[in-house]
Amino acid sequence: MRSKAEGLGTVLRYVRDAAPCSRAEITAATGLNKTTVSSIVGELLDRRILREIGAGGRRIGRPTTLLMLDGSGHVGIGVQVGIGHLTAIAADLAGRRLLTWRQAYTTAERGPRQVVAHIARVVRHAAERVNTAEGSVVGLTVAMPGPVDSAGVVHGVPFLGWPHVELRSDLVRALDGPAYPVGVDNDAILGAVAEHRFGALAGASHLAYLAGPPGSGVGLIHGGVPLRGANGYGGAFAQPGIDAAAEFDALIGRPGTTREAAIQRLARQARAAEPATLAGLAEVGARLGRAVAVLADLLNPAVVLLGGDYARLAPWLLPTAGREFRERAVTPNADALKLAASTLGSEAPALGAAAVPLNVIERN
């Protein structure tokens, strides 16, 4: 039933962009026939993904019922596992946030079982809040800083010390087999999804998102679609000279302080123009610039965003990153590329994770 599901995505995308609009307008714009549009709209009304907003007055004769996105009752939950913190976001299908929850949480010395149990607790709390607000959870996605395959198996997250964890099925078990679908995905891909949908440069069809440590992956959107490769393992960027993460961590790392405190200290030192800090950040920026050059030459994105901790130090990273990128890249298009800091903050992957159910409905 490929064509029916495709039609549903087509209708939903059109309504999202053109709402309020009538069934006749959908028929004219999408090339789907009247019966198909009528059946798809009916289904979307039943599922409360669309709603009718009364009559449009533009036509003579019968009033036309106009449609727009509802989705207020449908809530996606996104959970992001980071260094020293866990972030949960609940957002409805129209993109409104119901809940943002950032919690100090150290994964060090905790095994997968404990982390899974904790994620499940956070999700249950979030789901209760959603239910209290008379919404229903339509999907849960967990953003992990490492490669994740299409079955939700996490393969090697060095900072967690996890070699191979069947996170999706473990989590489904810990949640007693919830009614909504559960997914696990790479944090960089979900960050890219969030930027593509909600970011300052949203809508750019060719976009790359550099997630920053701990995962340090690159989330790639090409023609509006995330690139995952044959097994879902795309987005790693660990070659010498272009991997900025180790350099960045060396600059951050001072045992005994939290990562948050270390980032704030670094920003303070940079603002005070401390030479060693400026030099260190310039070197991280240069490596990021080389990574951007590889991406620009290979995949020709229109937009590259520095996410995560990189975004917080962007004022000192972007100048050298831009210079190094323009020096190295051979693409004819270097000047057209927009290199900028993410405006969605370090919780972009959690936001992208919460938006997965909407993406799924639109894409299928």
Place this chain on the structure above:
Amino acid sequence: MRSKAEGLGTVLRYVRDAAPCSRAEITAATGLNKTTVSSIVGELLDRRILREIGAGGRRIGRPTTLLMLDGSGHVGIGVQVGIGHLTAIAADLAGRRLLTWRQAYTTAERGPRQVVAHIARVVRHAAERVNTAEGSVVGLTVAMPGPVDSAGVVHGVPFLGWPHVELRSDLVRALDGPAYPVGVDNDAILGAVAEHRFGALAGASHLAYLAGPPGSGVGLIHGGVPLRGANGYGGAFAQPGIDAAAEFDALIGRPGTTREAAIQRLARQARAAEPATLAGLAEVGARLGRAVAVLADLLNPAVVLLGGDYARLAPWLLPTAGREFRERAVTPNADALKLAASTLGSEAPALGAAAVPLNVIERN
């Protein structure tokens, strides 16, 4: 009319894989309704892209007419501009080659105008041959070793000394505005298209093709679709340490001999285990291995192919390339990746170019 065109591609792909097959089987397998399938099949029969092959005897009652791909009359022409040679291939939509033509042709000291005039002459000859065989030309695509945008403008081909040439429109003019569509594309992308359709590992949905000098680009297929980026400039791979082309050319380069003679000499020396040659090829292989590691980590292809001149020296490049790749890559999937030499030879881009019309019909 997005859904109608999509339906056409769906039907065509199904028939290509499942032929001979009936309209009822197409309806059942594609989820398209009976009327739509009937109308699409009618159009494809009219265009002689499908043909009926009489009755299938499997059913009781009325005999069922079976369908299969025809396309014998529809011929795509591909022209590839290389170092010291020009290759033209004509192939019908069923993939049968009608013509393969490799010609010594030096672009050095020739400007774009002369090269365009020469390509036009070759195309006219090929088109005459196609007409003599009672076929009709349904498309022409030229494979260029450099970045090409979607308007067919070539941006900087160093070995030609071309900074910016409107190749597509120049060629349309030189051919007096032919009835068939004319395209220009990057040689690496077209090599990847050829491998995806006709190569020994055809059908792998995630595939990379390293074109080899002079362009030295990477053609990328992801989920069956070529990656071109925002402007069509993807596929360049020129960063220090991962660019094997300069190293390779230094090994080849001895002024006064043709490139063909130089490659043959190199292969002879390698077979005789000449230490300097083996060391040189090992270094080229190591750089290729680093490039493969970047590709594997970033895009997780299932197959990476060495094309062009690399393919001809593959016995001496693949061992170090494989070793270096496995040492460098961080993807969990390194062992599953198939790294091999192209079996389509140095004319793979010309073959991919000839196949473009079929791709266009199936994809739209």
